[in-house]
Amino acid sequence: MKVTLRQRNQGKKTWFYLDYYDNGKRKTKTLKLFLYPNPKSRTEKAHNKEHKALAEKIAQKEQLTIQARAYGLEDVKKGEQDFKEFLDELIRPKKDSNRGNWKSMKVHFDKFHPRTVSFRQIDRNFVEQFKDYIESTDLEINTKYSYFSKFKAALKEAHLREIISKNPADTVKHLPQEDPKKEYLTYDELQRLSKEECANPLIKSAFLFGCLTGLRFSDIISLTPDSLEKREDYYMVPFRQQKTKSIEYHPIGEQAVSLLPEPLSNSTPFFTGLGKSMSVNDNKILREWIAKAKITKHITFHCSRHTYATLQLSFGTDIYVLSKLLGHKHLQTTEVYAKVVDEKKIEAANKISL
Template sequence: MKISIYKRKLADGRESIFIEYYKGSVVSKDGKRKHLRDYENLQLYLHKNPKTQVEKNENKETLKLAENILAIRQTEYIQGKFDIKNTTKAKRTFLNFFSEMVDDREINFSHDNYGNWKSTYVHLKKIVPTNLTFDEIDENFVKKVKDYFDKQAITKSNLPLSQNSKHSYFNKFKACLKKAFDDGFLSINYSTKVKSFEQAESQREYLTFDELQSLAKSECKYPVLKKAFLFSCLSGLRWSDINTLKWCEVRDEGDVSKVNFRQEKTDGVEYLYISKQARELLGEKQEQQERVFKGLKYGMTYNTEIIRWCNRAAVSKHITFHSARHTNAVLLLENGADIYTVSKRLGHRELRTTQIYAKIVDSKAREAAEIIPELKIEM
């Protein structure tokens, strides 16, 4: 395509300036050649025969502005604003491209990040044809994927996706579209065309001290799971960090014990002091490179056992392994730890993340519930 300035004479003697987009020509069935042109009216005008210096200066400034607009349009053309695609890249299949992004997360990002990308990929394979290429993607396709996450997608437990899962999975899909645009596989950034799902404030399920005590006394089918879960309640470590914890990261320094480890999620190095009871849960030290919780696995078997374990302990809440981390935060705050210390122990990058737990243990709000004098009610 050739993009240039085009001038058209007006009845009042001025010239109107346009941007001309010349798209080549075609030959009709009767052998006549037709040139394909589009025009953009810039609403800029020139004096046809400038007579004064003022008119000459006005023409000069108007032409300079038109040339600047022309340069912008030519740049937009190069960037693909006119659906000009790299035909080789456009024939790349979307799912193959997304799969490579998932693999990259497994190598270079945290376990949690990789897990979310992998789950998104599993869902996308249900809605996106395996042979769909980038040149077949349009806004309707993006809306179709969003509609799938909103109304059709279900969890492994055959339940609809939570609002936050919709938000997370669809944003991973949009991130892939943006990467494809940046890398030249798409000529239009479709990630900006469809609005994301709103993110809901997640409910953090946790155990009270009495419930945790009940769990500690109850039988769990897998001893390593019980030990790891209770250790998370006492230390606040995530499952991913507990799962990879090695004995070389457990430091006994006199009467004090701590774990020095690199967080899977944030990749930050942490130095976490642990209580004597938490250290006792770990048992005697083994070979330096051995996992502390040998045999611990992530999967439906262990997740189901947590539910059964809670049933034996008469705990009716929906508890997952991550609830142990929430439990640690709540118990610390309830027993006098300040929010900054709790934030540091949990490895939060922002204090506002920890403030969610402070809402749970808001003693002032609890006192306010009883501040109204008791009514004498007759029914």
């Protein structure tokens, strides 16, 4: 749609009006602004100058508003907001690895579009171009999926906040995703590792504790003597569901409890000395300890949870029970570990030949 500022003589005044052309159809809108056809005094000349400038600004703004609506923007002012500043706002409150993933996505977005970019500039074609850029990188398939998903999530959030009235990414398909390889330790590898010395005994105890309990790092480092509940020959420990944030209780055995360091007090975490997340140096110590046990797999701290899940299934634990132990909301999430065990069974069966 095109907007044109026009003038019409009526009586002793020249009135301003707007012409709207849309698909061959014409509409008009009269502005309450006019000119004196033959200004004689300074007052009339000043009036003409002021009203003409105002009419031109109204016409420009009207044209911008129409263009903004075509891009799905609520209004011009919102549409001129800086998308990169909005990304920074979304990233700021995020924590740990999730924050790191969002920041990495923004690094790639900056490479794709080094200059500032307003919401008005982001249409479906722009979204498709960023998707093509992500696809062209050497990133892993799931990393590509993750970065593009976060970009789409940012636009969805902008839509929810009514910065844009239409999400330009709604009709753009996600990038493909593949089941991530869940690395874990076999029973023999775990036995070997437990016998090796580690440069940081806290990391060793926490990792082995994770292998025996399946608890996440965040739950392990927050565990205190007060949170342990003794029951006959086992203990119950609380952990927080990551998605629902509800508190669940998890049974752990005597051996796992024996790995817990001596606490400073009943309200002090057992693993005081480890940060809220594994530092670069902590991960280096973990890798060196893994290497000492002649294990060549890429093992991170979270692999302790994968090890727990895989070994539990290998030793015959019902998958539904394991799902509850891991705090999974859906059984399908746990079935990934079952696939790993099935693959190992097939591999073992093929080792025997005549």
